[in-house]
Amino acid sequence: MNNKKILNTEAQSLSNASRIKYFDLVIESGKGSTLTDINGKKYIDLLASASATNTGHSHPHVVEAITHQAQKIVQYTPAYFANEPAAKLSNRLTQLAPMDGPVKLAWGNSGSDANDALIKFARGYTGRPNVVSFTGAYHGSTYGSMSASAVSLNMSRKMGPLMDGFYKVPFPSPWYQRSYETKDQFIERMFDEFKLPFETYLPADEVAVILVEPIQGDGGIAKAPTKYLEKVYQFAHKHGILFAVDEVNQGMGRTGKWWSIQNFPGIKPDLMSVGKSLASGMPLSAVIGKQKIMDSLSAPANVYTTAGNPVTTAASLATLDVIEDEHLLQRSYDLGLKAKAFFDKMQQKYDFVGDVRMYGLDGGIDIINPENKKADSDIATKIIYRMFELGVVMITVRGNILRFQPPLVITNAELKQAFDVIKQAMQDEANGKIAFNAKIGWSAD
Ligand SMILES: Cc1ncc(COP(=O)(O)O)c(C=O)c1O
Structure with missing residues (x-):
């Protein structure tokens, strides 16, 4: 069964009140900051199960x-x-x-x-x-x-x-x-x-x-x-x-x-x-x-x-x-500085990136309409959707804010790979190459 089939089966019995819709993703397993879906595709997880797996998925200890x-x-x-x-x-x-x-x-x-x-x-x-x-x-x-x-x-x-x-x-x-x-x-x-x-x-x-x-x-x-x-x-x-x-x-x-x-x-x-x-x-x-x-x-x-x-x-x-x-408090602090520097660079490069807030590995990045500077859920949605296609899981809060909360055990290599994907998704958005326009996430309804 693939992701869609399982979701269709589940949809017959799961209440709409129980899931905020983002992507067609059925998680099969996870290790550290990597998730694997039911089809075997791997993703870097920038959500950490809504900040519930700070030690990473299935930490051996x-x-x-x-x-x-x-x-x-x-x-x-x-x-x-x-x-x-x-x-x-x-x-x-x-x-x-x-x-x-x-x-x-x-x-x-x-x-x-x-x-x-x-x-x-x-x-x-x-x-x-x-x-x-x-x-x-x-x-x-x-x-x-x-x-x-x-x-x-x-x-x-x-x-x-x-x-x-x-x-x-x-x-x-x-x-x-x-x-x-x-x-x-x-x-x-x-x-x-x-x-x-x-x-x-x-x-x-x-x-x-x-x-x-x-x-x-x-x-x-x-x-x-x-x-x-x-x-x-x-x-x-x-x-x-x-x-x-x-x-x-x-x-x-x-x-x-x-x-x-x-x-x-x-x-x-x-x-x-x-x-x-x-x-x-x-x-x-x-x-x-x-x-x-x-x-x-x-x-x-x-x-x-x-x-x-x-x-x-x-x-x-x-x-x-x-x-x-594993000194995860220090790690959160140190990698948070790296993440802040990365998103600040994105802000300089792309006029749809607004305020960047980062407190350890805990970030909110506002996505805004370049003209009126107001919150723009459509652009934010396109960016996370493209990231998902490219193998990185990230969601939004309040519709237009990128929620950056990876497991604190994320490796430097995984973080770099995630940054490369974010960069790519933002560039694709700047080039008008992302066709996705469904309403998903906290902006829905
Ligand atoms: C700040 C805060 N408090 C409470 C909760 C509720 O926790 P739970 O979903 O485990 O009941 C959440 C969940 O997202 C939360 O973010």
């Missing part, structure tokens, strides 16, 4: 840990009895958390339920009902995490009402800075907009938590200005509001640090959610927080039958080993 643990016992619910990998991992993770004082955690199966848990603990500890999050945020697909999200109309359309007590403030994405504004003026204006709800209809002493992706992922790989986030952080503390970060997409070394919040010196969150690459893509997540917050609820306020399962936690222990032993 992770596979060995999974296999070894599966032979002992696959599952016994941590809701009732402990297992050794989860116990070890809880100690390791709480030590890694960028927080002061004693820290505890609770397990989940996905980034979405980790964010739900984060909201439960924040409400439980503060006794306050409301949650403030940001436009452009993707926090997940459960009702709680979806209620905190604001990045796609399809995440609320026809499913409301979403949960009560959720308020959105604008995320200071760089494209919102006006041409006549200095960076400081932009930050002031965005912070004024942040404060507006609190000054008009949302009493700060009724807000439990401010939840933010310090670097938004699906929102465009966009970093909040440091000064802006410091102001929000100080505001939170002044009003007894917990400050929480979503590290599901941007954590685990993605930005060249363990956690993306460590790109903001001096900010220490009260709570954080982690998932995706935590167990190299095995279904494991956690909410991590200050002990007094995490002790504010009692069982079974946040238990799941399979969360903290021995196989996933063994995979996570191995994942932490790989990140440390």
Whole structure:
């Protein structure tokens, strides 16, 4: 069976809600940064399973840990009895958390339920009902995490009402800075907009938590200005509001640090959610927080039958080993500099390449209309489609932003090969040689 045949078979039974359509690709296997499809064609992966396989596909140490643990016992619910990998991992993770004082955690199966848990603990500890999050945020697909999200109309359309007590403030994405504004003026204006709800209809002493992706992922790989986030952080503390970060997409070394919040010196969150690459893509997540917050609820306020399962936690222990032993934080940082230099060169060469943002191996490259400089999803789509034809997997976010998130183990040779393909695709676009014009990805609908 080839890619199309399998997709056709699946289409008879898979809901449209479950896949964001990009390419006709059925993945058969993966090793490091290379994927092989069902027809045997190889691709360099610049998506890392949506930043869920930072250690690369099927890393031997992770596979060995999974296999070894599966032979002992696959599952016994941590809701009732402990297992050794989860116990070890809880100690390791709480030590890694960028927080002061004693820290505890609770397990989940996905980034979405980790964010739900984060909201439960924040409400439980503060006794306050409301949650403030940001436009452009993707926090997940459960009702709680979806209620905190604001990045796609399809995440609320026809499913409301979403949960009560959720308020959105604008995320200071760089494209919102006006041409006549200095960076400081932009930050002031965005912070004024942040404060507006609190000054008009949302009493700060009724807000439990401010939840933010310090670097938004699906929102465009966009970093909040440091000064802006410091102001929000100080505001939170002044009003007894917990400050929480979503590290599901941007954590685990993605930005060249363990956690993306460590790109903001001096900010220490009260709570954080982690998932995706935590167990190299095995279904494991956690909410991590200050002990007094995490002790504010009692069982079974946040238990799941399979969360903290021995196989996933063994995979996570191995994942932490790989990140440390292979110096992947440094590697992410170093290769990120190379990637920035490459995309900056593309920006000089092609007038459809706009702003280039890169934080470790974590990039957002805006594709714009050369005439009016506005976001151009059609050009972005053509570029990724051509790259796909040439053997490189990359997707877009927000329609027009190239999402650059390869596994952190990508080799120099693979990176060079990927750059050659990107160059070729951009040149083909400049020459008007790409015929593709279907609507795919986040721009669809
Ligand atoms: C920042 C962020 N938070 C939460 C989630 C939800 O994670 P999951 O899909 O594992 O539920 C995602 C997924 O893309 C994410 O990017």
